[in-house]
Amino acid sequence: MSAAVIEVADLDVYYGTSQILFGVGLSVRQGETMALLGRNGAGKSTTMKAIMGLAPPRRGKVSLRGVVISGRKPHAIARAGLGFVPEDRQIFPEHTVEDNLVIGKKRGPDGQDEWPIKRIYEVFPLLEPLRHRIAGRLSGGEQQMLAIARTLMGNPALLLLDEPSEGLAPIIVQRIGELLRQLRSIGSTVLIAEQNMHFCLGLASHATVIDKGQIVYAAGIDDLKANDTIRRRYLAL
Ligand SMILES: Nc1ncnc2c1ncn2[C@@H]1O[C@H](COP(=O)(O)OP(=O)(O)OP(=O)(O)O)[C@@H](O)[C@H]1O
Ligand SMILES: [Mg+2]
Numbered sequence: 230m231s232a233a234v235i236e237v238a239d240l241d242v243y244y245g246t247s248q249i250l251f252g253v254g255l256s257v258r259q260g261e262t263m264a265l266l267g268r269n270g271a272g273k274s275t276t277m278k279a280i281m282g283l284a285p286p287r288r289g290k291v292s293l294r295g296v297v298i299s300g301r302k303p304h305a306i307a308r309a310g311l312g313f314v315p316e317d318r319q320i321f322p323e324h325t326v327e328d329n330l331v332i333g334k335k336r337g338p339d340g341q342d343e344w345p346i347k348r349i350y351e352v353f354p355l356l357e358p359l360r361h362r363i364a365g366r367l368s369g370g371e372q373q374m375l376a377i378a379r380t381l382m383g384n385p386a387l388l389l390l391d392e393p394s395e396g397l398a399p400i401i402v403q404r405i406g407e408l409l410r411q412l413r414s415i416g417s418t419v420l421i422a423e424q425n426m427h428f429c430l431g432l433a434s435h436a437t438v439i440d441k442g443q444i445v446y447a448a449g450i451d452d453l454k455a456n457d458t459i460r461r462r463y464l465a466l
Pocket of ligand 1: 244249267268269270271272273274275276392424
């Protein structure tokens with residue numbers, strides 16, 4: 230078994246005086262696609278923000294390949310090798326598609342340059358003909374692809390995606406799903422927060438389930454598929 234890329238342990242996060250996360254822990258190994266599943270308000274985005282230093286945990290620890298990164302500022306955490314695509318995607322709407330990609334370019338934590346723009350266009354063939362378009366005029370699905378592509382341009386050791394399927398038409402959700410399966414097949418390490426369990430069942434290798442700010446289940450994806458009780462109790466709408 231390969232080593233953990235990210236190890237999250239015992240995170241407590243508060244917004245003001247209300248506690249949102251209670252001892253959250255999870256880990257993602259090299260090459261895994263981990264789905265962080267849970268209902269609306271369960272704490273998925275907060276977990277991602279805590280990992281990224283955007284909602285600093287009051288207790289607990291996040292390690293990236295054995296090095297503790299919790300306590301650092303968000304930009305330092307990103308530089309250490311975490312690539313985060315937030316719910317609102319945060320592309321630069323006034324810039325072209327290609328400028329958005331170029332802005333995201335940086336070497337990985339070990340100096341990797343695995344995502345030259347040529348490879349980005351091979352993996353995201355829909356973006357190439359749009360390269361001179363203003364990003365703010367793209368459809369929601371195109372913007373989501375651009376946000377993922379731009380983040381990959383930074384050669385992250387771990388890609389974190391918050392609800393990549395949210396608000397997109399079913400056909401586009403399918404496209405994003407194919408893309409994520411492709412990333413898994415080329416060995417990328419990914420953590421996806423999703424309410425949409427069905428979207429994840431076909432592309433994740435593992436699943437962690439969060440409910441009311443606590444981790445209630447973690448297993449391989451086939452185990453979750455076979456576990457009606459967990460799916461019904463924590464993931465049914
Ligand atoms: N800025 C904030 N201030 C106070 N409470 C917040 C804030 N952001 C989120 N919360 C609360 O924290 C809890 C967890 O929210 P979070 O956004 O992490 O859930 P989520 O699992 O990502 O949900 P969704 O599927 O709707 O994106 C919710 O009860 C939410 O109302
Ligand atoms: Mg969320």
